Amino acid sequence: xxxxxxxxxxxxxxxxxMGWCATVQGESSLTVEQNKLARMEQSLENxxxxxEDVENEMLGYEYKLKRAQExxxxxxxxxxxxxxxxxxxxxxxxxxxxTDTERALNKARHAHSMAERGVDSRNRRVEFIQSTFGDLxxxxxxxxxxxxxxKVRVAQQQVLVDKLVKAMLVQAENQNxxxxxxxxxxxxxxxxxxxxxxxxxxxxxxxxxxAEPVVESPEPAPEMAAPQAPAVDQREIDPELxxxxxxxxxxxxxxxxxxxxxxxxxxxxxxxxxxxxxGGEAIDFEFLGRNQYRLVAPVSAGRxxxxxxxxRFRRTIPAEDEGVxxxxxxxxxxxxxxxxxxxxxxxxSQLD
Numbered sequence: 001x002x003x004x005x006x007x008x009x010x011x012x013x014x015x016x017x018m019g020w021c022a023t024v025q026g027e028s029s030l031t032v033e034q035n036k037l038a039r040m041e042q043s044l045e046n047x048x049x050x051x052e053d054v055e056n057e058m059l060g061y062e063y064k065l066k067r068a069q070e071x072x073x074x075x076x077x078x079x080x081x082x083x084x085x086x087x088x089x090x091x092x093x094x095x096x097x098x099t100d101t102e103r104a105l106n107k108a109r110h111a112h113s114m115a116e117r118g119v120d121s122r123n124r125r126v127e128f129i130q131s132t133f134g135d136l137x138x139x140x141x142x143x144x145x146x147x148x149x150x151k152v153r154v155a156q157q158q159v160l161v162d163k164l165v166k167a168m169l170v171q172a173e174n175q176n177x178x179x180x181x182x183x184x185x186x187x188x189x190x191x192x193x194x195x196x197x198x199x200x201x202x203x204x205x206x207x208x209x210x211a212e213p214v215v216e217s218p219e220p221a222p223e224m225a226a227p228q229a230p231a232v233d234q235r236e237i238d239p240e241l242x243x244x245x246x247x248x249x250x251x252x253x254x255x256x257x258x259x260x261x262x263x264x265x266x267x268x269x270x271x272x273x274x275x276x277x278x279g280g281e282a283i284d285f286e287f288l289g290r291n292q293y294r295l296v297a298p299v300s301a302g303r304x305x306x307x308x309x310x311x312r313f314r315r316t317i318p319a320e321d322e323g324v325x326x327x328x329x330x331x332x333x334x335x336x337x338x339x340x341x342x343x344x345x346x347x348x349s350q351l352d
Contacts, residue, residue, distance in 0.1 A: 030164045031319070037157045038318035043240040044150045045315055051143040053339050058136045065129045072122040079119050082112040150240065237350055245343040246351055252329060255290050269332050276307045285330060293330040296345055298323050306340065313340045
């Protein structure tokens, strides 16, 4: 019976060790997949912000196109009117040439020439707006496709995470049952048979002779290894995040290089602009020009709410980015719908 009891103890220990190993491995896999899910959700939020910005810009260009077409129509009407006046002045000067008719003819020619220039300039403006509007439509379709693709990936990743969570729960339940069974087997054990008192043999001469102490030779101390430098963070960067950061860097450079009035380019809309994370202290933005503001600050993992003056922006930060420095760019060109761009600072090293 003692053998049975020992077997039960060994089995219980084996079950405990195997359960612990499986739990650790399961938790590690779950953490990895949860980080992937959070990164996908972050990419989805970025693309939705980008799509909203493109849609708002298209609305602005729709209004510009409407006004430009109206102006072009008025210019063409004026052109037709000046053409009639020019023909009438030519007839009058041909029938009865005089200083007055010549002056009227020159005036009509000048008015017609200016009207023709007006039509040309307004026609070029309409063509430019239509071209820009077409580019925005292409960007919108691309953003819509990206959003749809990421939504599918997020849904698939969520299913995978849910399966891992369910598997861990089942595994934990099975482990608890196995441990309970082993514990019950330890309790239901018959009492051990009494063991007789062992006979003590008479001491021999050899046993009475004191033995020489055995001195163990000390093992050579291992050589001290040279201190290693801390490993560089070889973080795997999501291609979607890299593409987003590259696009935002290019957008910012383009905005800052646009030709505008010097007075407007250096004019700050806000005297003080600061970002306040959830439960954190306020951090001031740096003004870049063209209503663009920037700061770099560490972030906390999870669902975060960032308050910028009276605006609130919600973002998802993956667990692996806990304490990582992020780049925040606040685009205040459209105060009715300002835009917050943010991505990890370590991505910038991959953009060179």
